[in-house]
Every structure is written in C-alpha cells, then in structure tokens.
Amino acid sequence: MSAVDYCFSTLGCSELSLHETADLARRHGISSVELRALSGAVDVIAALNSEFGRPSQFAAFLQQRDLKVVGLNTSIRLLESRDLSAVEPFIAWAEAAGVAHLRIFDGGKQLAVDELRRATALLDQWQADRQSRGLNVDLMIETHDALADAAQLKTFVKHVPNALILWDTHHTWAKGSALNSLWPDIADNVVHLHVKDSKMGSDGLRHYVLPGHGDFPMADLMSLVRSSNRHVPLSLEWERHWHPELPPLDDALTAARTWWR
Numbered sequence: 001m002s003a004v005d006y007c008f009s010t011l012g013c014s015e016l017s018l019h020e021t022a023d024l025a026r027r028h029g030i031s032s033v034e035l036r037a038l039s040g041a042v043d044v045i046a047a048l049n050s051e052f053g054r055p056s057q058f059a060a061f062l063q064q065r066d067l068k069v070v071g072l073n074t075s076i077r078l079l080e081s082r083d084l085s086a087v088e089p090f091i092a093w094a095e096a097a098g099v100a101h102l103r104i105f106d107g108g109k110q111l112a113v114d115e116l117r118r119a120t121a122l123l124d125q126w127q128a129d130r131q132s133r134g135l136n137v138d139l140m141i142e143t144h145d146a147l148a149d150a151a152q153l154k155t156f157v158k159h160v161p162n163a164l165i166l167w168d169t170h171h172t173w174a175k176g177s178a179l180n181s182l183w184p185d186i187a188d189n190v191v192h193l194h195v196k197d198s199k200m201g202s203d204g205l206r207h208y209v210l211p212g213h214g215d216f217p218m219a220d221l222m223s224l225v226r227s228s229n230r231h232v233p234l235s236l237e238w239e240r241h242w243h244p245e246l247p248p249l250d251d252a253l254t255a256a257r258t259w260w261r
Contacts, residue, residue, distance in 0.1 A: 008237075009035075010034065011036040012241070017038060018035075022061075034069070035072050045093065058093060074090055077106065095135060095136060141165055165186055168194040193221075195221065197213060197215075200215070208246060210247065210252055
C-alpha cells in the first residue's frame, strides 16, 4: 500500500512568511508544504531571498523546523516556451533544501504536433543538463491548461513517457473525466497531486467549497492512490490567493482532516 504525504500549497496562505507557514503546518500536524506564494507575492524566490538571504539558511530553517518542501512552483508554461532558462533561479534553493520537484505549467489549449515535439525536445535537453550538472531536482508538469483534458493528457504521457506529472485532479474531473478511467494511463507518471472541492451553484458554475462540502470524489481518489505502489504527496490547493472570498486555509485544513484521510 502506498504512503501519502498530506500537505498544502501556500497559495491558500500567501500572506504568510515561511516562518508563519511552518507554524500553521505544525498546528495541523502536517510536515510537508508546497511553495507557490509567500509574504504576499507569487515570486517565491524573491520572498525566500528576503526572508533567508541564501539557500543554506533556507535549508537550515527547514531542518530546524522538521519541515519538508515537496515542490517549488514556477510559472513557466512548457508548451509556450522556447527554453526553460526561467527555472534557473529556483535550482540552488531546491538543491540546498532537497526539494524533489520544480512545478511548471503545461500551457496551451490544444496539443499540436509541433508543440509536442518542442516540449519533448525541451524536456530532453533539461534531462541532459540535469545529468551533466549532477542535479537532484526534477521538473513536474501540472495539468492546468492543455493537459487538463484527459484525452490530451493520455496522448502527452504516451509520447513523453518519462514526463513527471502533477495531476490537478479537480481540473480533469470538473471537465468530465472520471478519476478511475484516467489513473491507469498516468499513474506511473504522477509524482504529485492537487486536490480541492467544489459544488455547482445556481448560476450553473462550479464554486470552491470547504473540503468535504462539495462533490469531488475524494474517496475514489484515495482508493486509487492507496491501491498503487506509489509514494505521492497529496496537496490541498486552497486557491484563496486568487479567490480572497474563501475562508482561511486554517479552516480548510481543519475540514480536510476527515475528508482526505
């Protein structure tokens, strides 16, 4: 049976520093976080520089607080990029702290042949550079845009079998794809999961709600993950940074205790 790292994205508490984020995590018995925003900004590297000065101090703080960072989130869009040079500022921080993955977005809308070829070439070049530099950190691609479509995601992993995927489960589910129909085709590629909950409003649109108060089939997802032989971080992506009307992340983490365990 697989083990699950329950964690959260700092998108839900973007106003907090990492010191304050560590306090929040400890209050909820969570030992891993995903860094998307800090101290009011989505420029994570600038925030880390301001708070810690250098990567070694960042790493020392994490060790002192027994906190693991399971991902540093960039805003790069693979299918819209000519190169991946924008990941460079993240590498030293990730390497110092033992962060396994840097998040990049997929980007795009439709998977065209040329886009697929370019993305493959970029990822191949990244792996060559990674090997030559002896880096431990790797890239994971979030299913945010083109790859939120189940058919396109299946096509992508078929053509790029070594691609590491951050599966935003809510995105693909909300587009009409059953979790258990997609999982067998992507399970070997998935290294990180995003979860959130929503329900349909009277306006015909989905609205985010506290975990366990909506329609997202969390029990189905947990069954899939636990029946696999994967060790995958499961991160609550509470999008309060973009939706300030949502309750505080503190409330969402409290609600999630019985929802995702």
